[in-house]
Amino acid sequence: MLFWEDFMNKRVVLVALLLVMALSLPLFAFAQDGGDMELPDLEGRVITVAVENAYIPFNYINDETGEPEGWDYDALAEICGRL
Known part of the structure; x- marks a missing residue:
């Protein structure tokens, strides 16, 4: 058995x-490959993003500078630069 x-x-x-x-x-x-992806034209429109600043290293407030930092901010800055 x-x-x-x-x-x-x-x-x-x-x-x-x-x-x-x-x-x-x-x-x-x-x-999708994403290599030659065409980005949309926002035509002056604004995109609002909310971040909680509570999840180190993704988003937090730097104690020394008082400025928001982290992966989320870096990624959003890169995305905004490309749009």
């Missing part, structure tokens, strides 16, 4: 793995 249980466990794992792979394939169908 041990052989049968071992065989069934392997079979269940294999079926589960194949199912996960099959269900994840559509995710890659819509992937």
Whole structure:
């Protein structure tokens, strides 16, 4: 009986793995290269972004300068520079 249980466990794992792979394939169908992506023209419109400044190193207030810093601010500055 041990052989049968071992065989069934392997079979269940294999079926589960194949199912996960099959269900994840559509995710890659819509992937884009992004290399030559055309950015939208905002035509002078303003985009407002809110940040909580509570999650170091993503966003925080620098104790020495009193200025907001972190990854979020760096990423937003880069995005704004490109738009």
